[in-house]
Amino acid sequence: MEKNLNDxxxxxxxxxxxxxxxxWMPDAYRKTLIRQISQHAHSEIVGMLPEGNWITRAPTLxxxxxxxAKVQDEAGHGLYLYSACETLGIDRDxxxxxxxxxxxxxxxxxxxxxLSWADIGSIGWLVDGxxxxxxxxxxxxxxxxxxxxxxxxxxxxxxxxxxxxxILLNLSKGSDEQKAMLQESVNRWWWPxxxxxxxxxxxxxxxxxxxxxxxxxFTNDELRQKFVDICYEQAKILNVTLPDPxxxxxxERGHYDFGEINWDEFWQVVKGxxxxxxxxxxxxxxxxxxxxxxxxxxxxxANKRAARKTKKVA
Amino acid sequence: MANHLHDFLIHLGDNALILxxxxxxxxxxxxxxxxxxxxxxxxxxxxGQTRNIFQVAAKLQGNGATEDSIAYTRDATSYxxxxxxxxxNGDFAKTVLRQFFYDAFNYHAYxxxxxxxxxxxxxxxxxxIKEITYHLKWSAExxxxxxxxxxxxxxxxxxxxDDLWPYTEEMFKFTDYELACHDEGIFPDIHGIKAExxxxxxxxxxxxxxxxxxxxWMHDGGKRGVHSEHLGFLLAEMQFLQRAxxxxxx
Numbered sequence: 031m032e033k034n035l036n037d038x039x040x041x042x043x044x045x046x047x048x049x050x051x052x053x054w055m056p057d058a059y060r061k062t063l064i065r066q067i068s069q070h071a072h073s074e075i076v077g078m079l080p081e082g083n084w085i086t087r088a089p090t091l092x093x094x095x096x097x098x099a100k101v102q103d104e105a106g107h108g109l110y111l112y113s114a115c116e117t118l119g120i121d122r123d124x125x126x127x128x129x130x131x132x133x134x135x136x137x138x139x140x141x142x143x144x145l146s147w148a149d150i151g152s153i154g155w156l157v158d159g160x161x162x163x164x165x166x167x168x169x170x171x172x173x174x175x176x177x178x179x180x181x182x183x184x185x186x187x188x189x190x191x192x193x194x195x196x197i198l199l200n201l202s203k204g205s206d207e208q209k210a211m212l213q214e215s216v217n218r219w220w221w222p223x224x225x226x227x228x229x230x231x232x233x234x235x236x237x238x239x240x241x242x243x244x245x246x247x248f249t250n251d252e253l254r255q256k257f258v259d260i261c262y263e264q265a266k267i268l269n270v271t272l273p274d275p276x277x278x279x280x281x282e283r284g285h286y287d288f289g290e291i292n293w294d295e296f297w298q299v300v301k302g303x304x305x306x307x308x309x310x311x312x313x314x315x316x317x318x319x320x321x322x323x324x325x326x327x328x329x330x331x332a333n334k335r336a337a338r339k340t341k342k343v344a
Numbered sequence: 345m346a347n348h349l350h351d352f353l354i355h356l357g358d359n360a361l362i363l364x365x366x367x368x369x370x371x372x373x374x375x376x377x378x379x380x381x382x383x384x385x386x387x388x389x390x391x392g393q394t395r396n397i398f399q400v401a402a403k404l405q406g407n408g409a410t411e412d413s414i415a416y417t418r419d420a421t422s423y424x425x426x427x428x429x430x431x432x433n434g435d436f437a438k439t440v441l442r443q444f445f446y447d448a449f450n451y452h453a454y455x456x457x458x459x460x461x462x463x464x465x466x467x468x469x470x471x472x473i474k475e476i477t478y479h480l481k482w483s484a485e486x487x488x489x490x491x492x493x494x495x496x497x498x499x500x501x502x503x504x505x506d507d508l509w510p511y512t513e514e515m516f517k518f519t520d521y522e523l524a525c526h527d528e529g530i531f532p533d534i535h536g537i538k539a540e541x542x543x544x545x546x547x548x549x550x551x552x553x554x555x556x557x558x559x560x561w562m563h564d565g566g567k568r569g570v571h572s573e574h575l576g577f578l579l580a581e582m583q584f585l586q587r588a589x590x591x592x593x594x
Binding site: 094147316 | 376377392
Protein backbone atom coordinates (compact mmCIF):
# COMPACT_ATOMS: atom_id res chain seq x y z
CA MET A 31 0.00 0.00 0.00
CA GLU A 32 2.73 2.42 1.10
CA LYS A 33 4.72 1.58 -2.01
CA ASN A 34 1.74 2.21 -4.18
CA LEU A 35 1.09 5.59 -2.58
CA ASN A 36 4.71 6.44 -3.02
CA ASP A 37 4.54 5.62 -6.70
CA UNK A 38 1.42 7.71 -7.19
CA UNK A 39 3.10 10.56 -5.32
CA UNK A 40 6.29 10.42 -7.39
CA UNK A 41 4.32 10.10 -10.63
CA UNK A 42 2.41 13.25 -9.72
CA UNK A 43 5.68 15.08 -9.13
CA UNK A 44 7.09 13.79 -12.39
CA UNK A 45 4.06 15.19 -14.19
CA UNK A 46 4.92 18.56 -12.57
CA UNK A 47 1.69 18.61 -10.58
CA UNK A 48 1.76 20.39 -7.24
CA UNK A 49 1.48 18.55 -3.96
CA UNK A 50 -1.09 20.24 -1.72
CA UNK A 51 -1.40 20.09 2.10
CA UNK A 52 -4.18 17.48 2.14
CA UNK A 53 -2.47 15.16 -0.36
CA TRP A 54 -0.71 12.06 0.85
CA MET A 55 3.07 12.55 1.06
CA PRO A 56 5.93 10.45 2.39
CA ASP A 57 7.03 11.37 5.92
CA ALA A 58 10.52 12.14 4.70
CA TYR A 59 9.15 14.63 2.14
CA ARG A 60 7.13 16.34 4.87
CA LYS A 61 10.14 16.44 7.20
CA THR A 62 12.46 17.77 4.53
CA LEU A 63 10.01 20.53 3.69
CA ILE A 64 9.42 21.50 7.31
CA ARG A 65 13.17 21.70 7.81
CA GLN A 66 13.76 23.71 4.63
CA ILE A 67 10.78 26.09 4.85
CA SER A 68 11.28 26.80 8.54
CA GLN A 69 14.98 27.35 7.99
CA HIS A 70 14.03 29.76 5.25
CA ALA A 71 11.47 31.55 7.45
CA HIS A 72 13.98 31.81 10.30
CA SER A 73 16.54 33.25 7.89
CA GLU A 74 14.13 36.02 6.97
CA ILE A 75 13.48 36.87 10.61
CA VAL A 76 17.08 36.67 11.81
CA GLY A 77 18.13 38.46 8.63
CA MET A 78 16.15 41.50 9.78
CA LEU A 79 18.66 42.05 12.59
CA PRO A 80 21.91 42.88 10.76
CA GLU A 81 20.08 45.26 8.44
CA GLY A 82 17.89 46.63 11.20
CA ASN A 83 21.16 47.77 12.80
CA TRP A 84 21.49 50.52 10.22
CA ILE A 85 17.92 51.81 10.09
CA THR A 86 18.66 54.31 12.85
CA ARG A 87 21.90 55.35 11.13
CA ALA A 88 20.74 55.48 7.50
CA PRO A 89 22.40 58.50 5.87
CA THR A 90 19.35 60.12 4.27
CA LEU A 91 15.62 60.09 4.83
CA UNK A 92 15.10 58.37 1.50
CA UNK A 93 17.54 55.60 2.45
CA UNK A 94 15.96 55.30 5.87
CA UNK A 95 12.51 54.78 4.39
CA UNK A 96 13.80 52.29 1.81
CA UNK A 97 15.67 50.26 4.42
CA UNK A 98 12.70 50.16 6.78
CA ALA A 99 10.49 49.01 3.93
CA LYS A 100 12.99 46.33 3.04
CA VAL A 101 13.30 44.97 6.55
CA GLN A 102 9.53 45.05 6.85
CA ASP A 103 9.27 43.02 3.64
CA GLU A 104 11.47 40.42 5.27
CA ALA A 105 9.12 40.18 8.23
CA GLY A 106 6.36 39.65 5.65
CA HIS A 107 8.36 36.89 3.95
CA GLY A 108 8.82 35.27 7.33
CA LEU A 109 5.06 35.37 7.81
CA TYR A 110 4.22 33.76 4.45
CA LEU A 111 6.83 31.10 5.00
CA TYR A 112 5.73 30.27 8.54
CA SER A 113 2.20 29.98 7.16
CA ALA A 114 3.40 27.68 4.37
CA CYS A 115 5.18 25.61 6.98
CA GLU A 116 2.08 25.43 9.17
CA THR A 117 0.23 23.69 6.32
CA LEU A 118 2.55 20.75 7.00
CA GLY A 119 1.18 20.34 10.50
CA ILE A 120 3.49 22.33 12.77
CA ASP A 121 2.66 25.66 14.45
CA ARG A 122 4.59 28.91 14.52
CA ASP A 123 5.28 28.82 18.26
CA UNK A 124 6.91 25.40 17.94
CA UNK A 125 9.01 26.67 15.07
CA UNK A 126 10.14 29.64 17.17
CA UNK A 127 11.08 27.30 20.00
CA UNK A 128 13.22 25.31 17.58
CA UNK A 129 14.96 28.50 16.45
CA UNK A 130 15.57 29.69 20.01
CA UNK A 131 16.87 26.33 21.22
CA UNK A 132 19.28 26.06 18.30
CA UNK A 133 17.54 22.96 16.96
CA UNK A 134 16.53 24.76 13.77
CA UNK A 135 19.12 26.51 11.64
CA UNK A 136 18.99 29.68 9.59
CA UNK A 137 21.24 31.00 6.88
CA UNK A 138 24.76 31.41 8.30
CA UNK A 139 25.27 34.64 6.42
CA UNK A 140 23.30 36.52 9.08
CA UNK A 141 25.88 35.62 11.68
CA UNK A 142 28.24 38.12 10.08
CA UNK A 143 28.19 41.71 11.36
CA UNK A 144 27.12 44.87 9.51
CA LEU A 145 29.98 47.26 10.22
CA SER A 146 29.50 50.04 7.71
CA TRP A 147 26.74 51.60 5.63
CA ALA A 148 28.23 49.89 2.58
CA ASP A 149 27.28 46.57 4.19
CA ILE A 150 23.64 47.44 3.60
CA GLY A 151 24.47 47.69 -0.08
CA SER A 152 26.55 44.51 -0.05
CA ILE A 153 23.76 42.57 1.62
CA GLY A 154 21.40 43.69 -1.11
CA TRP A 155 23.80 42.98 -3.95
CA LEU A 156 25.50 39.79 -2.78
CA VAL A 157 23.30 38.25 -0.09
CA ASP A 158 19.96 38.98 -1.73
CA GLY A 159 21.58 38.20 -5.08
CA UNK A 160 22.62 34.75 -3.86
CA UNK A 161 19.24 34.26 -2.19
CA UNK A 162 17.43 35.02 -5.46
CA UNK A 163 19.63 32.51 -7.27
CA UNK A 164 18.58 29.91 -4.70
CA UNK A 165 14.97 30.98 -4.55
CA UNK A 166 13.81 31.53 -8.12
CA UNK A 167 13.81 27.77 -8.80
CA UNK A 168 11.74 27.31 -5.62
CA UNK A 169 8.84 29.08 -7.34
CA UNK A 170 8.53 25.79 -9.24
CA UNK A 171 8.95 23.64 -6.13
CA UNK A 172 6.64 20.61 -6.03
CA UNK A 173 4.97 21.70 -2.79
CA UNK A 174 2.20 24.14 -3.72
CA UNK A 175 2.09 26.45 -0.67
CA UNK A 176 5.88 26.87 -0.68
CA UNK A 177 6.01 27.52 -4.43
CA UNK A 178 3.26 30.15 -4.20
CA UNK A 179 4.90 31.88 -1.22
CA UNK A 180 8.14 32.00 -3.16
CA UNK A 181 6.60 33.76 -6.15
CA UNK A 182 5.80 36.70 -3.91
CA UNK A 183 9.09 36.55 -2.04
CA UNK A 184 11.13 36.54 -5.24
CA UNK A 185 9.40 39.62 -6.64
CA UNK A 186 10.33 41.62 -3.56
CA UNK A 187 13.82 40.14 -3.33
CA UNK A 188 14.75 41.28 -6.80
CA UNK A 189 13.66 44.79 -5.83
CA UNK A 190 15.89 44.54 -2.73
CA UNK A 191 18.81 43.39 -4.80
CA UNK A 192 18.53 46.37 -7.14
CA UNK A 193 18.23 48.68 -4.17
CA UNK A 194 21.44 47.26 -2.65
CA UNK A 195 23.27 47.53 -5.94
CA UNK A 196 22.17 51.14 -6.23
CA ILE A 197 23.58 51.95 -2.78
CA LEU A 198 26.91 50.53 -3.89
CA LEU A 199 26.81 52.20 -7.28
CA ASN A 200 26.32 55.49 -5.52
CA LEU A 201 29.33 54.82 -3.28
CA SER A 202 31.40 53.83 -6.32
CA LYS A 203 30.81 57.30 -7.76
CA GLY A 204 31.49 59.05 -4.48
CA SER A 205 34.54 60.24 -2.54
CA ASP A 206 37.70 58.18 -2.01
CA GLU A 207 36.45 57.38 1.49
CA GLN A 208 33.18 56.06 0.08
CA LYS A 209 35.00 53.96 -2.52
CA ALA A 210 37.19 52.49 0.21
CA MET A 211 34.08 51.78 2.30
CA LEU A 212 32.61 49.93 -0.68
CA GLN A 213 35.70 47.79 -1.35
CA GLU A 214 36.18 46.95 2.33
CA SER A 215 32.60 45.79 2.57
CA VAL A 216 32.76 43.62 -0.56
CA ASN A 217 35.97 42.07 0.78
CA ARG A 218 34.11 40.93 3.89
CA TRP A 219 30.87 39.76 2.25
CA TRP A 220 32.10 37.98 -0.88
CA TRP A 221 33.13 34.67 0.66
CA PRO A 222 30.25 34.35 3.12
CA UNK A 223 27.89 35.02 0.18
CA UNK A 224 29.59 32.24 -1.82
CA UNK A 225 28.98 29.91 1.12
CA UNK A 226 25.24 30.62 0.98
CA UNK A 227 24.81 27.94 -1.68
CA UNK A 228 25.80 25.31 0.86
CA UNK A 229 28.41 22.56 0.74
CA UNK A 230 29.79 21.27 -2.54
CA UNK A 231 27.61 18.71 -4.28
CA UNK A 232 29.97 15.93 -3.21
CA UNK A 233 29.29 16.84 0.45
CA UNK A 234 25.58 17.51 0.12
CA UNK A 235 23.85 14.20 0.84
CA UNK A 236 20.26 15.54 0.62
CA UNK A 237 20.58 17.11 -2.80
CA UNK A 238 19.76 14.04 -4.86
CA UNK A 239 16.56 13.19 -2.99
CA UNK A 240 15.43 16.83 -3.05
CA UNK A 241 16.02 16.96 -6.79
CA UNK A 242 13.97 13.80 -7.29
CA UNK A 243 11.14 15.33 -5.29
CA UNK A 244 11.53 18.54 -7.29
CA UNK A 245 11.98 20.59 -4.16
CA UNK A 246 15.34 21.51 -5.55
CA UNK A 247 15.97 22.08 -9.27
CA PHE A 248 19.69 22.82 -9.41
CA THR A 249 22.62 21.64 -7.34
CA ASN A 250 24.56 23.87 -4.96
CA ASP A 251 27.58 24.02 -7.23
CA GLU A 252 25.53 24.85 -10.33
CA LEU A 253 23.93 27.80 -8.55
CA ARG A 254 27.23 28.98 -7.10
CA GLN A 255 28.80 28.99 -10.56
CA LYS A 256 25.94 31.03 -11.94
CA PHE A 257 26.39 33.50 -9.08
CA VAL A 258 30.11 33.96 -9.76
CA ASP A 259 29.52 34.46 -13.47
CA ILE A 260 26.96 37.20 -12.87
CA CYS A 261 28.76 38.94 -9.99
CA TYR A 262 32.05 39.17 -11.83
CA GLU A 263 30.42 41.28 -14.52
CA GLN A 264 28.52 43.41 -12.00
CA ALA A 265 31.71 44.03 -9.99
CA LYS A 266 33.18 45.71 -13.08
CA ILE A 267 30.30 48.20 -13.08
CA LEU A 268 30.95 48.94 -9.41
CA ASN A 269 34.67 49.16 -10.02
CA VAL A 270 35.42 46.80 -7.15
CA THR A 271 37.71 43.81 -6.99
CA LEU A 272 36.28 40.51 -5.79
CA PRO A 273 38.65 39.24 -3.09
CA ASP A 274 39.59 36.06 -4.93
CA PRO A 275 42.91 36.06 -6.83
CA UNK A 276 41.93 32.84 -8.60
CA UNK A 277 38.90 34.19 -10.44
CA UNK A 278 39.54 33.98 -14.16
CA UNK A 279 37.59 33.24 -17.31
CA UNK A 280 37.76 29.61 -18.44
CA UNK A 281 37.15 29.54 -22.18
CA GLU A 282 36.68 25.80 -22.28
CA ARG A 283 34.01 25.70 -19.57
CA GLY A 284 32.44 28.96 -20.59
CA HIS A 285 32.46 30.02 -16.94
CA TYR A 286 34.66 31.83 -14.45
CA ASP A 287 36.94 29.59 -12.39
CA PHE A 288 37.20 30.60 -8.76
CA GLY A 289 39.25 29.84 -5.64
CA GLU A 290 38.67 27.35 -2.86
CA ILE A 291 36.02 28.20 -0.25
CA ASN A 292 37.14 28.03 3.37
CA TRP A 293 34.84 25.19 4.41
CA ASP A 294 36.27 25.15 7.89
CA GLU A 295 34.94 28.67 8.43
CA PHE A 296 31.60 27.62 6.93
CA TRP A 297 31.15 24.70 9.35
CA GLN A 298 32.37 26.74 12.31
CA VAL A 299 29.69 29.37 11.64
CA VAL A 300 27.05 26.67 11.14
CA LYS A 301 28.05 25.18 14.51
CA GLY A 302 27.51 28.49 16.26
CA UNK A 303 30.99 30.01 16.24
CA UNK A 304 30.35 32.86 13.79
CA UNK A 305 30.95 36.45 14.88
CA UNK A 306 27.31 37.12 15.77
CA UNK A 307 25.56 33.76 16.31
CA UNK A 308 25.04 34.37 20.00
CA UNK A 309 23.82 37.95 19.60
CA UNK A 310 21.37 37.03 16.86
CA UNK A 311 19.68 34.28 18.83
CA UNK A 312 19.76 36.34 22.01
CA UNK A 313 18.02 39.23 20.20
CA UNK A 314 15.30 36.90 18.89
CA UNK A 315 14.80 35.28 22.28
CA UNK A 316 14.66 38.63 24.07
CA UNK A 317 12.03 39.96 21.67
CA UNK A 318 9.99 36.78 22.10
CA UNK A 319 10.27 36.58 25.89
CA UNK A 320 9.70 40.27 26.48
CA UNK A 321 6.69 40.08 24.18
CA UNK A 322 5.07 37.22 26.12
CA UNK A 323 2.96 39.49 28.32
CA UNK A 324 1.76 41.42 25.24
CA UNK A 325 0.61 38.25 23.51
CA UNK A 326 -1.07 37.05 26.71
CA UNK A 327 -2.86 40.38 27.11
CA UNK A 328 -4.13 40.22 23.52
CA UNK A 329 -5.57 36.75 24.10
CA UNK A 330 -7.06 37.68 27.47
CA UNK A 331 -8.73 40.74 25.99
CA ALA A 332 -10.09 38.81 23.01
CA ASN A 333 -11.57 36.24 25.40
CA LYS A 334 -13.19 38.92 27.54
CA ARG A 335 -14.65 40.55 24.47
CA ALA A 336 -16.00 37.25 23.17
CA ALA A 337 -17.52 36.46 26.57
CA ARG A 338 -19.26 39.85 26.68
CA LYS A 339 -20.62 39.28 23.20
CA THR A 340 -21.98 35.86 24.14
CA LYS A 341 -23.60 37.32 27.23
CA LYS A 342 -25.23 40.04 25.17
CA VAL A 343 -26.60 37.55 22.65
CA ALA A 344 -27.90 35.32 25.44
CA MET B 345 11.23 84.36 4.79
CA ALA B 346 8.08 83.93 6.82
CA ASN B 347 9.67 82.67 10.01
CA HIS B 348 6.58 81.44 11.75
CA LEU B 349 5.59 79.30 8.77
CA HIS B 350 9.08 77.84 8.54
CA ASP B 351 9.22 77.18 12.28
CA PHE B 352 5.84 75.54 12.17
CA LEU B 353 6.89 73.25 9.32
CA ILE B 354 10.05 72.32 11.20
CA HIS B 355 7.98 71.58 14.29
CA LEU B 356 5.57 69.35 12.34
CA GLY B 357 8.40 67.56 10.55
CA ASP B 358 10.43 67.08 13.73
CA ASN B 359 7.49 65.51 15.54
CA ALA B 360 7.05 62.99 12.75
CA LEU B 361 10.75 62.34 12.31
CA ILE B 362 11.63 61.80 15.95
CA LEU B 363 8.66 59.54 16.63
CA UNK B 364 9.29 57.67 13.38
CA UNK B 365 12.92 57.22 14.39
CA UNK B 366 11.96 55.94 17.83
CA UNK B 367 9.60 53.38 16.29
CA UNK B 368 12.22 52.36 13.77
CA UNK B 369 14.49 51.38 16.67
CA UNK B 370 11.99 48.58 17.31
CA UNK B 371 12.05 47.09 13.82
CA UNK B 372 12.96 43.40 14.18
CA UNK B 373 12.47 43.51 17.97
CA UNK B 374 8.66 43.55 18.20
CA UNK B 375 6.67 41.31 20.57
CA UNK B 376 5.10 39.42 17.67
CA UNK B 377 5.78 39.51 13.95
CA UNK B 378 2.50 41.18 13.00
CA UNK B 379 3.06 44.05 15.47
CA UNK B 380 6.69 44.40 14.44
CA UNK B 381 5.37 45.06 10.94
CA UNK B 382 2.65 47.40 12.18
CA UNK B 383 5.14 49.55 14.10
CA UNK B 384 7.53 49.67 11.17
CA UNK B 385 4.61 50.65 9.00
CA UNK B 386 3.80 53.60 11.24
CA UNK B 387 7.48 54.55 11.30
CA UNK B 388 7.51 54.46 7.49
CA UNK B 389 4.46 56.72 7.29
CA UNK B 390 5.93 59.17 9.77
CA UNK B 391 9.31 59.46 8.06
CA GLY B 392 7.46 59.76 4.75
CA GLN B 393 5.44 62.65 6.18
CA THR B 394 8.68 64.22 7.43
CA ARG B 395 10.09 64.17 3.93
CA ASN B 396 7.05 65.90 2.47
CA ILE B 397 7.11 68.55 5.18
CA PHE B 398 10.86 69.19 5.04
CA GLN B 399 10.77 69.49 1.26
CA VAL B 400 8.39 72.41 1.66
CA ALA B 401 10.53 73.86 4.47
CA ALA B 402 13.67 73.50 2.35
CA LYS B 403 12.07 75.40 -0.52
CA LEU B 404 11.12 78.16 1.86
CA GLN B 405 14.60 78.20 3.35
CA GLY B 406 16.42 78.34 -0.01
CA ASN B 407 20.25 78.44 -0.07
CA GLY B 408 20.49 74.83 -1.22
CA ALA B 409 18.66 73.45 1.82
CA THR B 410 17.27 69.93 1.39
CA GLU B 411 15.14 67.57 3.43
CA ASP B 412 18.39 65.92 4.51
CA SER B 413 20.27 69.07 5.45
CA ILE B 414 17.30 69.90 7.68
CA ALA B 415 17.17 66.45 9.27
CA TYR B 416 20.85 65.69 9.57
CA THR B 417 22.72 68.91 10.24
CA ARG B 418 20.79 70.58 13.02
CA ASP B 419 21.70 70.22 16.67
CA ALA B 420 19.13 69.45 19.36
CA THR B 421 18.43 73.08 20.24
CA SER B 422 17.14 73.67 16.70
CA TYR B 423 14.76 70.73 16.90
CA UNK B 424 11.19 71.74 17.67
CA UNK B 425 9.46 68.44 18.37
CA UNK B 426 7.38 67.96 21.49
CA UNK B 427 9.10 66.19 24.39
CA UNK B 428 6.61 63.33 24.25
CA UNK B 429 7.91 61.90 20.97
CA UNK B 430 11.55 61.80 22.01
CA UNK B 431 10.81 59.75 25.14
CA UNK B 432 12.39 56.32 25.01
CA ASN B 433 10.40 53.34 23.78
CA GLY B 434 10.38 51.59 27.15
CA ASP B 435 8.20 48.49 27.11
CA PHE B 436 5.42 47.88 24.59
CA ALA B 437 2.91 49.60 26.90
CA LYS B 438 4.92 52.80 26.90
CA THR B 439 5.47 52.66 23.14
CA VAL B 440 1.75 52.17 22.55
CA LEU B 441 0.66 54.88 24.95
CA ARG B 442 3.13 57.45 23.60
CA GLN B 443 1.75 56.65 20.16
CA PHE B 444 -1.86 56.98 21.30
CA PHE B 445 -1.36 60.37 22.98
CA TYR B 446 0.40 61.65 19.89
CA ASP B 447 -2.01 60.10 17.38
CA ALA B 448 -5.05 61.46 19.19
CA PHE B 449 -3.53 64.93 19.01
CA ASN B 450 -2.25 64.54 15.50
CA TYR B 451 -5.54 63.27 14.15
CA HIS B 452 -7.39 66.36 15.32
CA ALA B 453 -4.54 68.70 14.35
CA TYR B 454 -4.36 67.29 10.81
CA UNK B 455 -8.14 67.50 10.44
CA UNK B 456 -7.55 71.23 10.79
CA UNK B 457 -4.52 71.29 8.52
CA UNK B 458 -6.71 69.83 5.77
CA UNK B 459 -8.36 73.25 5.75
CA UNK B 460 -5.07 75.16 5.94
CA UNK B 461 -4.78 78.36 3.93
CA UNK B 462 -1.32 77.12 2.90
CA UNK B 463 -1.82 74.85 -0.11
CA UNK B 464 1.33 72.80 0.48
CA UNK B 465 0.32 72.03 4.04
CA UNK B 466 -3.24 71.17 3.02
CA UNK B 467 -1.86 68.77 0.40
CA UNK B 468 0.47 67.11 2.93
CA UNK B 469 -2.43 66.78 5.37
CA UNK B 470 -4.63 65.23 2.68
CA UNK B 471 -2.20 62.37 2.28
CA UNK B 472 -1.20 62.12 5.93
CA ILE B 473 -4.69 62.04 7.41
CA LYS B 474 -5.39 58.59 5.96
CA GLU B 475 -2.22 57.28 7.58
CA ILE B 476 -2.85 59.03 10.88
CA THR B 477 -6.38 57.65 11.02
CA TYR B 478 -4.92 54.17 10.83
CA HIS B 479 -2.25 54.97 13.43
CA LEU B 480 -4.87 56.19 15.88
CA LYS B 481 -6.97 53.08 15.32
CA TRP B 482 -3.93 50.86 15.97
CA SER B 483 -2.72 52.64 19.10
CA ALA B 484 -6.20 53.09 20.59
CA GLU B 485 -6.95 49.39 20.11
CA UNK B 486 -3.74 48.45 21.86
CA UNK B 487 -4.44 50.81 24.78
CA UNK B 488 -7.77 49.01 25.18
CA UNK B 489 -6.22 45.56 24.89
CA UNK B 490 -3.49 46.29 27.40
CA UNK B 491 -5.76 48.14 29.82
CA UNK B 492 -8.45 45.47 29.68
CA UNK B 493 -6.13 42.50 29.20
CA UNK B 494 -4.24 40.83 32.02
CA UNK B 495 -3.27 42.15 35.42
CA UNK B 496 0.28 42.57 34.19
CA UNK B 497 -0.65 44.47 31.04
CA UNK B 498 -2.94 46.71 33.07
CA UNK B 499 -0.22 47.52 35.56
CA UNK B 500 2.29 48.18 32.77
CA UNK B 501 0.01 50.59 30.95
CA UNK B 502 -0.72 52.35 34.23
CA UNK B 503 3.01 52.76 34.79
CA UNK B 504 3.24 54.20 31.28
CA UNK B 505 0.45 56.68 32.07
CA ASP B 506 2.41 57.83 35.13
CA ASP B 507 5.51 58.32 32.99
CA LEU B 508 3.93 60.01 29.99
CA TRP B 509 0.99 62.03 31.26
CA PRO B 510 3.23 64.98 32.25
CA TYR B 511 4.27 65.31 28.60
CA THR B 512 0.77 65.68 27.19
CA GLU B 513 0.07 69.32 28.04
CA GLU B 514 2.85 70.59 25.79
CA MET B 515 0.82 69.67 22.71
CA PHE B 516 -1.76 72.31 23.65
CA LYS B 517 0.59 74.98 24.90
CA PHE B 518 0.84 76.83 21.65
CA THR B 519 4.00 78.69 20.74
CA ASP B 520 4.23 82.04 19.03
CA TYR B 521 4.82 80.43 15.66
CA GLU B 522 1.76 78.20 16.02
CA LEU B 523 -0.38 81.13 17.09
CA ALA B 524 0.90 83.24 14.19
CA CYS B 525 0.02 80.38 11.82
CA HIS B 526 -3.36 80.19 13.46
CA ASP B 527 -3.97 83.88 12.83
CA GLU B 528 -3.20 83.43 9.14
CA GLY B 529 -5.44 80.39 8.77
CA ILE B 530 -2.46 78.10 8.20
CA PHE B 531 -3.40 76.16 11.32
CA PRO B 532 -7.08 76.98 11.84
CA ASP B 533 -9.05 76.54 15.04
CA ILE B 534 -6.17 75.28 17.16
CA HIS B 535 -7.94 76.06 20.40
CA GLY B 536 -10.56 73.42 19.71
CA ILE B 537 -8.06 70.56 19.62
CA LYS B 538 -7.68 70.13 23.35
CA ALA B 539 -11.36 69.37 23.99
CA GLU B 540 -11.41 66.80 21.19
CA UNK B 541 -8.24 65.18 22.49
CA UNK B 542 -9.66 65.03 26.02
CA UNK B 543 -12.79 63.37 24.68
CA UNK B 544 -10.81 60.83 22.68
CA UNK B 545 -8.62 59.92 25.66
CA UNK B 546 -11.60 59.76 28.00
CA UNK B 547 -13.49 57.36 25.72
CA UNK B 548 -10.60 55.05 24.99
CA UNK B 549 -9.49 55.00 28.63
CA UNK B 550 -13.02 54.14 29.71
CA UNK B 551 -13.09 51.19 27.34
CA UNK B 552 -9.65 50.18 28.55
CA UNK B 553 -10.78 50.38 32.21
CA UNK B 554 -8.13 53.05 32.83
CA UNK B 555 -8.46 56.28 34.78
CA UNK B 556 -7.57 59.62 33.27
CA UNK B 557 -5.08 61.21 35.70
CA UNK B 558 -5.59 64.52 37.42
CA UNK B 559 -3.49 67.25 35.83
CA UNK B 560 -0.34 67.87 37.80
CA TRP B 561 3.00 69.35 36.90
CA MET B 562 3.55 69.34 33.15
CA HIS B 563 6.81 69.45 31.22
CA ASP B 564 7.38 71.57 28.16
CA GLY B 565 10.19 73.11 26.15
CA GLY B 566 10.62 70.87 23.13
CA LYS B 567 8.75 73.16 20.78
CA ARG B 568 11.15 75.94 21.76
CA GLY B 569 14.26 73.77 21.39
CA VAL B 570 14.73 72.90 25.06
CA HIS B 571 14.74 69.11 25.08
CA SER B 572 15.24 66.16 27.37
CA GLU B 573 18.65 64.45 27.48
CA HIS B 574 17.37 61.72 25.18
CA LEU B 575 17.29 63.78 22.01
CA GLY B 576 21.04 64.38 21.83
CA PHE B 577 21.77 60.67 21.82
CA LEU B 578 19.08 60.02 19.25
CA LEU B 579 20.54 62.66 16.94
CA ALA B 580 24.12 61.44 17.48
CA GLU B 581 23.07 58.07 16.15
CA MET B 582 20.80 59.33 13.39
CA GLN B 583 23.24 61.92 12.08
CA PHE B 584 26.40 59.82 12.36
CA LEU B 585 27.14 59.30 8.66
CA GLN B 586 26.33 62.85 7.62
CA ARG B 587 28.61 64.14 10.38
CA ALA B 588 31.47 61.69 9.78
CA UNK B 589 31.44 62.23 5.99
CA UNK B 590 30.08 65.73 5.46
CA UNK B 591 28.78 66.79 2.08
CA UNK B 592 28.68 63.34 0.45
CA UNK B 593 25.95 61.83 -1.68
CA UNK B 594 24.45 58.59 -0.43
